[in-house]
Amino acid sequence: MNARSTLDAGTVEKFLTVSDPWLSCEGCFEHIDVAVESLLATGSTIDEPLRVHLVSCAVCHEEAQRLAELVGIDLGLGESESRRRLEDAL
């Protein structure tokens, strides 16, 4: 158990995170490329099941951040601006 093994406010919040509407990690992987590119290229919103999944699944969230940064470079937006747009959309 690591040093943060306590039920502090942040941890309580993680336990109570709403993960409905349901989307699996596999479903997230299926949709993430279209969602991230549409968000960065056209400013479109992220569908609710995917948004909820990214908020409630730490590893998928981190992978989405990375994809946004990489696609952002391709689109000429830059890494930090792309990451900011993703976080704002969540």
Added chain:
Amino acid sequence: MDGCTNVTRRPPDVTMTGELVGEDRPSRPLRPVGAPIPDVEWIERLTASGSVRVEAVAQLHDLMLRATRFQVSKMPEASMLGAARRDEIAHSAADEATVSALARLDSFEGRSRFTTWAYKFGILRAGVEVRRYAWRGRDIELHDVPEPATSSGSSPESQVEGNDLAAAVRRGLGQALTEHQRHVAVALLIDEIPIDILAERMGTTRNALYKTLHDARKRLRSYLESEGFPVDTLPKSAIR
């Protein structure tokens, strides 16, 4: 790389004047050097045969390597590794990602760029491999619920509310969840064990563990509601 003998580094058969040579010469006009490959061309070439496909697979591998190197360079877990080890992981992940993407080529619907679609395989594989490396040799124990910490809320009221909620969550973890749900939730949310590592150690899948966590969270909220905590005032998201 398992089952992927097609990933080779062979320079394109291009003459000094820019003409493709050989029996696989396509009928379309030549693309300028360095210009992005159109999505339709990626699919055509990756599903072709002979040297056209070999060349396309090598280009896909280069794309994957870009994604895996990017991911590895950003992961804190990889920062302790030497440059040679990081590059080894990036190459191995690019190999795996190339195989995965080729196996799922029919799932590309052209709704994103091909490059964006491909990157996600590289990012996924690199993440998995770095975490696996970072957690190698580390035992993972499944724990029960720790004691609530003293709240850091600024006002006496918020401290009381925070402690009440934390205490109720602790009771809920013990009473409303199954032992399996509790162990998974504590491992993921308190011990912060990455979900793919936990899945590997427990002999299950990332999907299955996320479903367990999803069910646990629902049960916990229901328990809190039954205990008189108004659900709509509870936090909804760990990020916002």
